[in-house]
Amino acid sequence: MESHTKIIFNPCENKENQYIAVLVNGLEKHGFEVSRLDDFLSSKKHYQSIKLLHLNWFENLDDSSSSSMWKSYFRKLVVLAAIKFGKKKLVWTMHNRLSHEKKSGKLSRTLTEKIVAQADAIVIHSEVSRGILRSQYPNLKSKIIHIPHPDFADVYGATLPECAVDRTIQLKLLFLGAIKPYKNIELLIEVAMKFPDSVHLTIAGNPNSEAYRSELQKLAQNIPNISLELKFIPDAVLPSYIHQSDLLILPYSLESSLNSGTVILGFSYGRTVICPRIGTIDDLDGGEDVFDYNYSSESEHLAALEKQLQKAITLHQDNPKTLIEKGHRMRDLVLKKNSKQDATDSLIKLYESLLN
Structure with missing residues (x-):
């Protein structure tokens, strides 16, 4: 394959997620020339030069208004038509079971069907995705390739050294990431209120709207064991936030969530998680080192989350080092199973197989 093969990796940058940077940097080091999707149709020469397009979250639509959504x-239909017309290779990464955006769900599913029908290869980050794709698209012709989500070890800065553990302090829980309704923040507030003396919860991240910010502020008002830091958390301070917690708590929706970069981030920096058994958790199979659970209704979700939290509190009270040790074992597991170098190498191998 010629050096400096021109491809599009979309998005080619994301200020809120270093996942993109990890992969794009690896591709560029190998010699791929990575362009933005916005420039795909900027000129005939550029359009003709592009050999392959890799789309991430392409099925998500702008649902700020009905006109924006359409x-x-x-x-996006124009982009797919241009890819097909130019006989470009198309790779799509399946990140979620469904789009998280409720208003555009139906239209997003239609777009996903078109992407799946046209894709030369579909990248999955968890093995359960293969079964989901096969059941949703029985006539699927695309090549499915499982590439584990790359680790984030040292990507946001060095892992901080552990300090001596104080037995008297509350269990420090951290929710980290973009604050969106499907992440069940309300449920998190409800469960933290049940443990006023034994738990302190920090919710850190930027809400997707001012209305949602206000709603959460009202819910957590006058609750002393909950701290809201509803703002964008810069990359440089993420290791500090993680380091100051005993474990991360991420009560995602099993209906739409499949993979989680935040779970990988927590493990990469030596902290384990309380989280539903989404694809990321399933693949890693950390056993007793992860507080995972399943549920089939909202009431079941609250009960299952509460049960895992109580288990973590008991372990923490018996020996505060236990949770940190679990986190460090999960870091070792992630470095082995989710190596960022292996992820990049697998992607390069896939591109080369499609282009040769």
């Missing part, structure tokens, strides 16, 4: 949908 505009977003038709623009």
Whole structure:
């Protein structure tokens, strides 16, 4: 394959997620010339030079208004048509079971069907995705390739050294990431209120709207064991936030969530998690080192989350080092199973197999 093969990796940058940077940097080091999707149709020469497009979250639509949603949908149909017309290779990464955006769900599913029908290869980050794809698309012709989500070890800065553990302090829980309704923050507030003396919860991240910010502030008002830091958390301070916690608590929706970069981030920096058994947790199979659970209704979710939290509190009270030790074992497991170098190498191998 010629050096400096021109491809599009979309998005090619994301200020809120270093996942993109890890992969794009690896591709560029190998000699791929990575361009933005916005420039795909900027000129005939550029369009003709692009050999392959890799789309991430392409099925998500702008649902800020009905007109924006339809505009977003038709623009993406044009891109897919241009890819097909130019006989470009198309790779799509399946990140979620469904789009997290409720308003555009139906249109997003239609777009996903078109992407799946046209894709030369579909990248999955968890093995359960293969079964989901096969059941949803029985006539699937695309090549499915399982590439584990790359680790984030040292990507956001060095892992901080552990300090002596104080037995008297509360269990320090951390929710980290973009604050969106499907992440069940309300449920998190409800469960933290049940343990006023034994738990302190910090919710850190930027809400997706001012209305949602206000709603959460009202819910957590005058609750002393909950700290809201509803703002964008810069990359440089993420290791500190993780280091100051005993474990992360991430009560995602099993209906739409499949993979989680935040779970990988927590493990990469030596902290374990309380989290539903999504694909990321399933693949790693950390056993007793992860507080995972399943549920089939909202009431079941609260009960299962509460049960895992109580288990973590008991372990913490018996020996505060236990949770940190679990986190360090999960870091070792992630470095082995989710090596960022292996992820990049697998992607390069896939591209080369499609282009040769």
